[in-house]
Amino acid sequence: MRKFISASLLAALAVAGVASAGTATATFPVSATVTTNCLVSTAGGGLAFGNYAPGGGALTGTTVITLKCTAGAVTVALNGGTTTGGTITQRLMANGTNTLQYNLYQQAAGTTLWGNGTTGSTEAATGAGVTTPVSLTVYGMLPDNATNQAAPAGSYTDLITVTATF
Numbered sequence: 001m002r003k004f005i006s007a008s009l010l011a012a013l014a015v016a017g018v019a020s021a022g023t024a025t026a027t028f029p030v031s032a033t034v035t036t037n038c039l040v041s042t043a044g045g046g047l048a049f050g051n052y053a054p055g056g057g058a059l060t061g062t063t064v065i066t067l068k069c070t071a072g073a074v075t076v077a078l079n080g081g082t083t084t085g086g087t088i089t090q091r092l093m094a095n096g097t098n099t100l101q102y103n104l105y106q107q108a109a110g111t112t113l114w115g116n117g118t119t120g121s122t123e124a125a126t127g128a129g130v131t132t133p134v135s136l137t138v139y140g141m142l143p144d145n146a147t148n149q150a151a152p153a154g155s156y157t158d159l160i161t162v163t164a165t166f
Contacts, residue, residue, distance in 0.1 A: 038069035038166045040076075047140045049102070054149035059142040060108075065162055067125060067134045074125045075165045076136060077117040078104055081158040088119040093156035100156040102142040110141050117163070 047063040067074055079088075083099060086092035092099040104114040106123055113120035125134045142148065 036070045036166055038067060038074060038164045040162055040164045041066045042162060047138060049142045052142060058144045061140045063138050065136045065138060067164055069166050072166060075122045076125060077122045077163045078114045079116050079161045081160050083158045088115050091158060093158040095154040095156045098152050100151050101148055102140055105139045108139050114138060
């Protein structure tokens with residue numbers, strides 16, 4: 001009997017091995033859309049000229065704009081500021097109704113005025129993706145001219161808006 005059970009078991013296993021499992025396949029699409037995006041930040045302290053002593057010479061300062069944008073071309077523009085009467089060609093800081101003249105440039109030498117897209121020049125940058133930020137330096141100059149020398153003592157401020165077009 002022992003041989004019979006073993007033979008029956010072997011016969012059953014042989015039949016099971018001959019039967020095959022069926023398979024079926026299908027496909028499905030996978031997609032994503034990369035949207036244009038640009039994160040703009042500025043150096044924490046902004047651009048500070050420090051203490052201005054009328055007649056003591058012009059002051060300079062810098063700040064950095066950092067862009068983390070979708071790969072591609074980006075244009076950066078700076079407005080004329082929030083002080084009444086300030087323009088791209090003559091930006092102003094205010095202390096009440098008193099003003100102090102300054103301007104923003106794309107180079108340390110002050111040869112190219114940083115504009116708003118209409119007046120002055122904008123700065124072009126190529127985004128390398130959000131993992132590779134692009135940094136642009138803004139150079140500020142506060143002239144030691146007759147207008148600034150006549151400004152009363154006090155703290156003067158302005159607020160510049162950075163616009164990145166991508």
